[in-house]
Amino acid sequence: MDEIKIGLVGLGTVGSSVLKMITENSHKVQNITGRNLSIKTVVVRNVAKHQQEVPEGVTVTDDLTAIVDDPEIKIVVEVMGGVHPAKEIITSLLKAKKHVVTANKDLIASAGEELAVIAKQNHCDLMYEASVAGGIPILRTIVTSFAADYITEVKGIVNGTTNFILTQMQRKHWSYDQALMKAQELGFAESDPTNDVEGIDAAYKMVILSQFSYGTHIKMSNMSVEGISTIQQEDVQQADAFGYTIKLLGISRRIDDGVFAEVGPVLVPQDHPLATINNENNAVMVTGKAVGETLFYGPGAGGLPTANSVLSDIVSVTKNIVLGTTGNGFNNYQSQVGKVDPKNVIYPYYLSLKMLDAPGQMLKFTQIMTQIGASFSQIVQTKNDDQTARVVIITHEMSKAQLNDLKTYLSKVNTMSLLAAYKVL
Amino acid sequence: MDEIKIGLVGLGTVGSSVLKMITENSHKVQNITGRNLSIKTVVVRNVAKHQQEVPEGVTVTDDLTAIVDDPEIKIVVEVMGGVHPAKEIITSLLKAKKHVVTANKDLIASAGEELAVIAKQNHCDLMYEASVAGGIPILRTIVTSFAADYITEVKGIVNGTTNFILTQMQRKHWSYDQALMKAQELGFAESDPTNDVEGIDAAYKMVILSQFSYGTHIKMSNMSVEGISTIQQEDVQQADAFGYTIKLLGISRRIDDGVFAEVGPVLVPQDHPLATINNENNAVMVTGKAVGETLFYGPGAGGLPTANSVLSDIVSVTKNIVLGTTGNGFNNYQSQVGKVDPKNVIYPYYLSLKMLDAPGQMLKFTQIMTQIGASFSQIVQTKNDDQTARVVIITHEMSKAQLNDLKTYLSKVNTMSLLAAYKVL
Structure with a gap:
């Protein structure tokens, strides 16, 4: 059977799960693609540290040219993360005619x-x-299964750390x-959690989801992005009393002829999926x-779930190689x-x-x-301290322009x- | 721009939605596939009845050869339903080198x-x-996004009538x-609801889901299939009191080296998705x-949702025609x-x-x-009538063999x- 050799850049949680999955599930992949996939070379910063983690026959090196210059390697998986030098690495891989799969x-x-x-x-292919x-196969689903539909909204919980x-x-x-602190203890949050808790990671994902849903690029600078670090326990309890759960949602919606995208805490009715x-x-x-309305639910992070999405890309690229149809773009809308x-x-x-x-x-x-021109639907006043009161309100529908005026x-x-102004779903 | 002409067999709820979607969303489909798609010919039993429902330029006929013999028509959508004569029609279409998309x-x-x-x-392509x-894009998702994973279970609510x-x-x-009666009034159940309420429709779907998940064909005759027509209001209320909701589930699971598939009422914990x-x-x-664990949720029936799935198939076939990669099978596992x-x-x-x-x-x-060798976890006895009592039990885990012995x-x-023996999730 024909072999397809793969290069791997990065051997963290996702990288080592990719290695494991390719080894363990090679039989099913062969059955579907007619090709035998295997990892040939792994590029890491610290060779000594990772040498023991790879099966025999796999080369571990800190030299990217071992992949770039190897004509046998057709597909490269980039799972090192960060913009630089990942961008330069992927560019040089593509120019060397390697197909690239990334989780970045x-x-x-x-x-992108x-x-x-x-x-x-x-x-x-990229x-x-x-x-x-x-682990949620959402991008390929939008490309293939909503190809003929007119998507009007894509929203969701796209950051696992903040949801935890x-x-x-x-x-x-x-x-x-x-x-x-608990999330950090369990490995669900990084020691510097800024990107997650301030909504930046979710915003990146909404940029990509909007690109796939509407065929247009939304600039981060045009999005209002708010995280969860200022949410008070009082707000969580008050929302609960009103019948809502506070979630960090990314919302990207067609309004008139445009697309509105935002990340922030939102009150979601308790019977909403x-x-x-x-x-x-x-x-x-x-x-x-x-x-x-459709909903896609699954693990948002973790080595094996993320590796499964990487593998689905590898299988797609492999099919394209077999059929001679590479280079047609992941999303052409x-x-x-x-x-x-x-x-x-x-x-x-x-x-x-x-x-x-x-x-x-x-x-x-x-x-x-x-x-x-705004009005109340519900209002609760409680004592805050000796001198101040805490007033919590759910308004009737109002516009973002009115909210800005209010501020x-x-x-x-x-x-x-x-103290807080959160949308209500 | 190159045109791809489509034939349509059947013009019921789904058929007319397919016609509507192709007309309304042609721009997006063009954008993605580089082809202009249009319906050329519609085959129906009663031409007079449907003549007024199609836009100008579309031929309505009761003669299938108008499609089979038309070299311009590349893709045919079959939405007439039923095994015969749909099987013979699809066979003759495929032999005439037409790609076929069906909802049957x-x-x-x-x-299949x-x-x-x-x-x-x-x-x-078929x-x-x-x-x-x-409307849930589950088959293509299993093919593309779980290609490299080892699926251990696929289960769900796959019949809208019974869930309603x-x-x-x-x-x-x-x-x-x-x-x-209410479901029939609202059009969610047919006048003869047997196929839906006795679980047969759900069983068909579990056969197809199992085929995609495990690469193997399960015979209907090997599945235990139970519907909802004997569920009593008392059972619904008792389940609720125990903290469960009764759902008609299809369950298909790997056990040992085999696959176990069954359709029947199941008690699902109230906090389960x-x-x-x-x-x-x-x-x-x-x-x-x-x-x-991943979950895919959406409308299970209805003209436009189902038409969206048909359109996603049409777009896939069109891409394959453009790339010259037709005939590779929907599911090759x-x-x-x-x-x-x-x-x-x-x-x-x-x-x-x-x-x-x-x-x-x-x-x-x-x-x-x-x-x-079985034991109880919960037990409730109530009065049934003057002479009899109603005893409701939730058992500890027991095998299907033990259940058969009990019966x-x-x-x-x-x-x-x-009166009833339902699995508990």
Whole structure:
């Protein structure tokens, strides 16, 4: 049987799981593709450290040219992460006519289009299913199964770390700091958790999901991105009392002729499917004009689930090699979309305010709300400390423009401050 | 731009939605495939009835040869349903070198392998994503995204009619008959609902899902298939009190070297994702050795959702035509599996019994349970009528062999009868 040799750049959690899966499941892959796949060379920074981790016959080296210059290696898996030098490495691999499979969301979100052009020029495949939502096969599903539908919204829980933290805050009534510490202890959060907890990782994924759903590139700089590090236990409990669960959602929606994308905490009704996604799991909801609402749920991270997505890419590339159809692009949908007016981005909001516990304060706030044309649906006032009260509100539907007005008005009032403003689904 | 002309056989709910989607979303499909797709000819039984439903330029005829003999038509969509004459029609289409897309689960479950061989011989594609779970793109996902994983279980709610009925029975405390009538009123159940309510439709889908998951064909005659028509409102309420929701599940699992497949009512814990799938929606859970648990949720039926799956097949076939790669099979995974010993099929069971309300009956039942080596986890006895009691039990894990023994023992005791025996997840 014909052999296809694979190169591997990076041997962390995902890399070693890829190695394991290719070895263990080679029989099924052979059965489907008619080819025998095996890892020939692994490039790592520290050869001595990893030498013992690979089976006999696999070369471990710190020299990338061992892959670039090896004509036998057809497919290279990049799982080192980070934008640099991954970008330069993938570029040189593509130029050497190697097909590339990567799990690198930071890189794809920031330079995916540029790399796709280089891949096409070299008749090579560049695939990155594992870059979004770990084990959930969402990108290929959008490409193949929603090809003829008009997607109107893609939203979901696309960061496992923050979902784990929020689940603990809700179930165990822990503070954000306690839950973060537990997540770090269990390996669900990194020692510097900024990228995850500030919503940046989720935003990268929403950029890629939007590209696949609408054929258009949304700049990170055009997205409002808010994380979970300022969520208070009081908010979690108050949301629960109102019948909601706070989740960090990425939302990307067609509005008018444009696409609106945002990452932030959202109150999700407790009987909504996204409210039932707990711990480190991810879920992506895709709404199509024809198909309606669909949901894809699974492990959002972890070595083997992510390796499974890498393997699905490897199998796709292998089929393309066999059929002589490489270089056709992972996602070929291209479309121009317009701008979205903040006046047309409409949600109910959960507002949490601290205000001086003195007569006339609620009147003042009500006047501001009336001035911006917004109104309440639910309101709860509790004591915050001796001098201040905590007022929590769920508004009727209001626009992002009205919310911005509200923030401007409140910034001028020194007896009250807005602690949180979260969308309500 | 190159045109690809399509033939359509059948113009019911799905057929007219396919017609609508191809017309409305032609721009996106062009963008992805570089081809202009259009329906040229529609074959129906009653031409007069459908003449007005098609746009100008589309031929409506009752003569299949108008498609078979038209060299311009490359792809044919079969949405007439039923095994005959659909099988003969698809055979003649494939022999005329037409690629075929079908939503026909009865046909694919019973003759899919045979038709796949004919397709291959004629270098034609035969695709049927819409045959399982309507709008949920589950078959292509298993083929592409789980290609390298070892699937250990596929289970789910794959019939919308029964899920709608069970949801009403649970929420509105309706009897089965009341809920069925409502489903028929709303168009979710046919006037003869046998295929749906007796689990046969779900069993067809489990045959196809098993084929994709394990590469092996399970005969309907080897599956135990039970429907929902005998479920009592008392069982729904008792399950609820125990913390469960009754769902009609198809379960197909690797056990030892074999595959065990079954359709029947199952008690699903209320916090399990499958318990939250309501009304006519479907959901399929796929468990892979690497990826772990994943779930795919969406509308299980309906014109447009099903048409979306048909369109995803049409786009795949079109890509294959463009790339010159047709005739490679929808699912190429082939594997031999062994038999499963009923001793190794192990679940807790929910048992509902009617027994004479007289001293010694419970002792007799307990003796039988001890004899077969099974034990209770929960037990509730209520009054059934003046003479009989209703005893409801959740057992500890027991095998299907033990359950069969229990049924044999109970059939010999004339003071008690087993009303229901459902697996507990």
